Amino acid sequence: MAHQADPSRQEREDRAVTTEIADIHTASDGTYGSPQVHQRQSIRVSRKAAPRLTGARLGTRRGSPGGVVVRVVWSGRVDVGALVRALRGRGLNYDPAEVRRPAWTFDEHRHGLGREAVGPPVEGGLWWRAKVLVAGYEFSPPEIVRAFHEPGTDLLGRDMLLQARLPGLRFLMGVRVTDVRDEASDERTAWGWGYETLEGHLERGRVDYELVKYHSTGEVEFVARSYSQLHPRAPWWMRWGWRLFGRRVQLRFYRRAGQRLRRLAADPVVAVPTVVERPTGWGISVPDPLS
Secondary structure (H helix, E strand, O other), X not given: OOOXXXXXXXXXXXXXXXXXXXXXXXXXXXXXXXHHHHHHOOOOOOOOHHHHHHHXXXXXXXXXXXXXXXXXXXXXXXXXXXXXXXOOOXXXXXXXXXXXXXXOEEEEXXXXXXXXXXXXXOOOOHHHHHHHHHHOOOOOOOOOEEEEOOOOOOOOOOEEEEEEEEOOEEEEEXXXXXXXXEEEOOOEEEEEEEEEEEXXXXXXXXXXXXXXXXXXXXXXXXXXXXXXXXXXXXXHHHXXXXXXXXXXXXXXXXXXXXXXXXXXXXXXXXXXXXXXXXXXOOOEEEEOOOO
């Protein structure tokens, strides 16, 4: 049997401190953050260390469903690659059989992209240019949502890590592409794909993106359909944040996605901008909010 090394002094101290943090946080009914916890600790740590240790323990109010513990890290220290690879073994965080109104929100957003010659799509035309952008998730407004995935993976079955962006705060959540559609008839040509939320995601549900050309008019349309709900296990502060900002940000995303795709598909010379995430020391990230 392999010998297991004894924990270091720092590890033993951290365990003692985090245990006390959990007790103080529970006694406060989940209302104390790092400053209040620091003031009430009998085991003294520096104010710089308190947020690091507290972030590992603060989650939900006592008695909230699921006993969720939320992990908070500095955005500059997030290992995106490790988070993407960790999605491989996860399942969906909901059962499609339970999806129904009024507990779930259903959306459909349509955006006209322009017109091209009547008839089926022609390679190099508006529909084909838009298809490349939709396949690459390039329509997503980077100021709201950015996506990461392993290069070279097929679209169907692809695991994606979505980074939902708020001022100073990033939620990192996994989804999986579970459907790719390619349909053609005398009246129209349609292509699209859809993803569903994985375990650890703040929301539950599915989003489908579809690109349609109507042969008789040459009109090209981008359609986004979804059903979703905030996860029932979301802690109280996420629920308040969702009530204040969630739906507003959702609708803004769909509006901006249509505007962005229309702009990028309109001019074949314009290159799609590549967004590089720069390390930041002030923002914080929440990987797998409901892990």
